[in-house]
Amino acid sequence: MLTLRSLSVGYPGRRGRPSRRVLSGLDAVARSGDLTVLIGPNGTGKSTLLRTLAGLQPALEGDVLLDGSPVTAIDAAELARRVAVVLTERDLPALLTARELTGLGRHPHTGFTGRLTAADHAVVAWALDAAGAAHLAERPVTELSDGERQRVLTARALAQEPAAILLDEPTAFLDVPSRVALMGLLRRLARERSLVVVVSTHDLELALRIADRIWLVDPGGALRCGTPEELTLDGAISTSFDGDDLSFDAASGVFVLHGGGSGTALVTADGVRGPLLERALTREGWRPAAGPPADLTVTWTGDAYEAALNGTTHRFTTLAALTDWARRPGP
Numbered sequence: 001m002l003t004l005r006s007l008s009v010g011y012p013g014r015r016g017r018p019s020r021r022v023l024s025g026l027d028a029v030a031r032s033g034d035l036t037v038l039i040g041p042n043g044t045g046k047s048t049l050l051r052t053l054a055g056l057q058p059a060l061e062g063d064v065l066l067d068g069s070p071v072t073a074i075d076a077a078e079l080a081r082r083v084a085v086v087l088t089e090r091d092l093p094a095l096l097t098a099r100e101l102t103g104l105g106r107h108p109h110t111g112f113t114g115r116l117t118a119a120d121h122a123v124v125a126w127a128l129d130a131a132g133a134a135h136l137a138e139r140p141v142t143e144l145s146d147g148e149r150q151r152v153l154t155a156r157a158l159a160q161e162p163a164a165i166l167l168d169e170p171t172a173f174l175d176v177p178s179r180v181a182l183m184g185l186l187r188r189l190a191r192e193r194s195l196v197v198v199v200s201t202h203d204l205e206l207a208l209r210i211a212d213r214i215w216l217v218d219p220g221g222a223l224r225c226g227t228p229e230e231l232t233l234d235g236a237i238s239t240s241f242d243g244d245d246l247s248f249d250a251a252s253g254v255f256v257l258h259g260g261g262s263g264t265a266l267v268t269a270d271g272v273r274g275p276l277l278e279r280a281l282t283r284e285g286w287r288p289a290a291g292p293p294a295d296l297t298v299t300w301t302g303d304a305y306e307a308a309l310n311g312t313t314h315r316f317t318t319l320a321a322l323t324d325w326a327r328r329p330g331p
């Protein structure tokens with residue numbers, strides 16, 4: 001497991017510039033077998049923390065322990081075997097194919113010559129496949145799209161067969177199915193291979209759905225740790241992310257736009273139509289009501305939407321027509 005003990009991270013002062021302490025007094029554990037997801041608003045220090053955990057920059061104070069040993073006491077070659085890091089790199093070595101770049105992940109294991117054995121090639125093939133990048137294997141890495149490059153960088157980390165894998169926003173450039181697939185893969189790897197996996201993301205809704213443990217850097221610089229449900233229940237998620245226009249709905253686990261000043265709306269419709277209607281009305285400035293009374297009631301009759309407002313009922317045959325009317329309800 002990976003343990004943070006009274007850890008402070010940041011940037012030492014240089015050439016007359018003062019040092020910058022980004023986060024301090026951090027205590028946390030990322031367990032083997034868990035997918036630990038690091039979340040927090042912009043600029044709170046997620047990348048700085050991940051780089052410090054990976055040994056890419058020194059801690060200002062305190063310790064990072066890998067299976068009980070301070071990472072500073074583990075020699076560089078050993079650390080390279082045990083910890084893999086995926087940063088949002090854009091400058092990759094030209095002329096390498098995706099397979100060759102993934103092969104670089106084997107280097108901590110290959111010894112002095114760097115030559116890959118048949119067993120190493122098999123691990124590379126597995127890693128490319130696991131990261132959904134097998135079809136990219138022979139492509140030059142400089143010609144890949146952002147999302148494709150992210151998969152190959154993930155494959156390189158997997159090829160390293162580390163004990164811990166740290167990823168900084170690996171889903172940033174991926175489309176939605178690929179994000180879910182990559183997070184799912186990371187969780188599966190954590191469980192099946194008993195890996196420590198710490199991954200930062202801005203995809204809060206996905207994080208809360210898929211993480212075993214959340215590390216939340218709150219705006220005050222504290223690190224709040226717990227299951228997604230614990231942090232939702234104790235209000236930590238709302239406190240960190242709610243804004244003037246947006247708030248986190250604990251029950252559904254998604255962000256909702258605040259209804260404006262149009263009033264409350266009560267929806268009666270079966271299946272998925274109900275939540276979709278509520279979403280459309282919220283976008284137009286109505287606040288969903290849990291039950292009667294409400295300023296506006298909308299009922300799906302099976303072939304039309306009936307909207308009752310101020311004693312008058314309006315009938316719409318399409319959701320688009322209802323939505324347009326709800327924006328500026330008239331007679």
Ligand SMILES: Nc1ncnc2c1ncn2[C@@H]1O[C@H](COP(=O)(O)OP(=O)(O)OP(=O)(O)O)[C@@H](O)[C@H]1O
Nearest residue numbers: 011020022040041042043044045046047048049202
């Ligand atoms: N090299 C540096 N020297 C000094 N300060 C830095 C340096 N790099 C980042 N910072 C500052 O450290 C703070 C944390 O930055 P960091 O990139 O870790 O945040 P983050 O949570 O990853 O942000 P984001 O969500 O926007 O990616 C920011 O205020 C940033 O300006």
